[in-house]
Amino acid sequence: MKVVFTLGLALAGLSLFLTGGALAHGVGYRQPQQPPVALEFFYSTGEPMSYREAKVFSPADEKFAHQTGRTDAAGRFAFVPDVAGTWRTVVRDEEGHQAEAEIAVTEAMLSGGSVNPEAASVPPADSNNPPEGLELLIRAALGVSLLFNLALIGLRGKRPPETPGPHFESEEA
């Protein structure tokens, strides 16, 4: 009887312990206080970089990714920074294309965008973005012009030396 009572007590204790553990691993969700940084990645053709591998590097650790994942169908990826500094996001595909965005996160951003309207704003897009519209046309024309000018320079450099023509000595009276 004593043995049964002891075993029952042990089992009750164990079940209490396990239940306590399960409660400790419960899950929940809430919206973070800090505003997220959302970026959109695309190819020069305008096509989104959909479902591509994305890595975010914190200014606190440049070697190991702070967050990894994939972009969504529209090429978007978001993260919530937790320290001020330059955050680097790298998105790459399997064909050797890689887009890299550097976002300067300020203390004002971390404290919550609702207080200061400037706090939630992400700095303008990287200057490495491909040009568009008239700028693209001007650059294309500049490139073609440079190529023909280079050929002209090459042509002059490779032109064989001119053979001396007939030489006439002036007769002096």
Add this chain to the structure above:
Amino acid sequence: MHISEGVLSPGALAVGWAVAGAGTFAGLRKLEPEKAARTALLSSAFFLASLVNVQLGPASTHLSLIAPVGLVLGWTAFPAILTALLLQALLFHFGGLLVLGPNTADMAVPAVLVYLLFAGPIRQAGGRAAAGTLAFIAGALAVLLGALGVGLFLGLSDGNFLTAAKILFAAHVPLALIEGTVTAFMTAWLKKSAPDFLA
């Protein structure tokens, strides 16, 4: 087909620069003064082709004109492609400066290969159909070899050549068909209007 900056390992970059350097040296030695204008013309066409988007179902890509450059310029394709890619990197932000060597290698090597394999037979082909078929194969093959080259450089960097090559090969099949058609039409026109243009 441009590999972006920061993707390749130093070893892959070195291999790319070695191939591009040797090919450009050979190409410059073969560059004849009277062919400077056509080199600039083909280099410009290559430079601008990257702006021509081709919609393939949900995805899109751009023309490369690797085979026409090779069939007209031969070995001079190396300096022509190197210069065009340099300007694309500086003016359009395609590819990059460090990765210029590998990008030149994976596009200029196929250009020279199709020149070595197809330029002679296309020149000698009697009928338009035979020349067109050869040019189509040259155009398609150049794109697929270019994709294989990109896969090789990516494989050199992360050791996973087969996966990269399979993905790239499959992704470039539609473009290969388009480039084959473009090359066939260009070659037919050149054979008729300016046969001296073909290398």
